[in-house]
Amino acid sequence: DIQMTQSPASLSASLDEIVTITCQASLDIGNWLAWYQQKPGKSPQLLIYGATSLADGVPSRFSGSRSGTQYSLKISKLQVEDTGIYYCLQHYSAPYTFGAGTKLELK
Amino acid sequence: EVKLLESGGGLVQPGGSMRLSCAASGFTFTDFYMYWIRQPAGKAPEWLGFIRNKANGYTTEYNPSVKGRFTISRDNTQNMLYLQMNTLRAEDTATYYCARRSPTSYVMDAWGQGASVTVSS
Numbered sequence: 533d534i535q536m537t538q539s540p541a542s543l544s545a546s547l548d549e550i551v552t553i554t555c556q557a558s559l560d561i562g563n564w565l566a567w568y569q570q571k572p573g574k575s576p577q578l579l580i581y582g583a584t585s586l587a588d589g590v591p592s593r594f595s596g597s598r599s600g601t602q603y604s605l606k607i608s609k610l611q612v613e614d615t616g617i618y619y620c621l622q623h624y625s626a627p628y629t630f631g632a633g634t635k636l637e638l639k
Numbered sequence: 640e641v642k643l644l645e646s647g648g649g650l651v652q653p654g655g656s657m658r659l660s661c662a663a664s665g666f667t668f669t670d671f672y673m674y675w676i677r678q679p680a681g682k683a684p685e686w687l688g689f690i691r692n693k694a695n696g697y698t699t700e701y702n703p704s705v706k707g708r709f710t711i712s713r714d715n716t717q718n719m720l721y722l723q724m725n726t727l728r729a730e731d732t733a734t735y736y737c738a739r740r741s742p743t744s745y746v747m748d749a750w751g752q753g754a755s756v757t758v759s760s
Contacts, residue, residue: 566746575736575750576684582744619683623746627702628686 534558534622538631544639551607553634555620560601564624567596567605570617570633579618580605612638641665641749643737648754655727659754661720661737668718669693672740674747675711675722677733677756685733687711689740690720727758 535558545551555565563583568576578587580596583603593608607614615638620631647659661673672695675687688701690711699711710723720737735754738747 564745566744575738575753576747577750578744578746578748581741581746581748585744587744587748621684621686621746626686626700627704630683630685633683 533627534561534625534629536620536622536629536631538620538634540634541632542635542637544637545610546639547611548609551610551614551636553605553618553620553636555603555631557601557603557622561622561624563598564622565596565598565603566621566623567594568619568621569614570619572616576619610638641739643739643749643751645735645737645751645754648735648756650757650759651727652760653728653758655758656723656725657727657756658724659722659735659737659756661722661751663718663720663737663739666739668713669715670742673711673713673720674738674740675709675720676736676738676747676750677731678736678753679730679733684736687722687735724756727756729758732756732758 537556565583567580569579570576579590579594583598584596595606597604618634642664644662651657672689672691674689676684678684688711690699708726712721736750738750741748
């Protein structure tokens with residue numbers, strides 16, 4: 533199985549701060565990488581697909597990037613509504629695997 | 640509006656069986672791959688498998704962690720997705736989500752609200 537190593541596990545940041553979350557794939561998955569945000573008691577919501585493409589309705593302060601097998605999600609100006617848990621997902625090869633998650637809180 | 644609504648969760652004894660259902664609406668069901676994903680409380684989601692669309696013969700793929708115990712099926716006349724779970728174990732306790740795969744992004748773009756399954760005696 534492809535392992536997705538996500539970091540950090542938790543993160544506390546201030547309003548308007550830039551936040552970056554990363555996922556390292558255990559092998560080359562190309563751009564078959566998505567990012568999800570999950571609020572308490574809710575299902576995950578798609579933010580980014582294809583490593584860098586913004587999903588419909590997602591604010592432009594979210595962006596995704598790739599460097600080799602390392603993938604990053606960046607929030608350019610943190611807002612109150614951005615708190616939650618973020619997961620990466622590789623869907624290059626079955627079984628598709630999620631990162632362990634990053635819990636993002638406001639400082 | 641795309642809607643996915645799971646049902647059928649609850650408490651089941653170890654070794655027992657349970658079938659989850661997912662009612663889909665707001666899109667042409669037969670055009671979409673459909674997925675099941677589960678998430679134990681406080682942990683990351685786990686992809687369980689999918690069933691392909693009409694164009695790809697409604698074939699299935701499973702996570703080896705559940706292959707042979709879980710079966711994904713669909714009733715395209717009723718726009719329903721199913722997950723049959725057999726020989727359940729305590730570690731199958733989780734919230735189970737159905738989701739559809741976007742034909743453009745090839746990733747799950749709409750999820751249900753989840754159904755809770757507890758395996759305990």
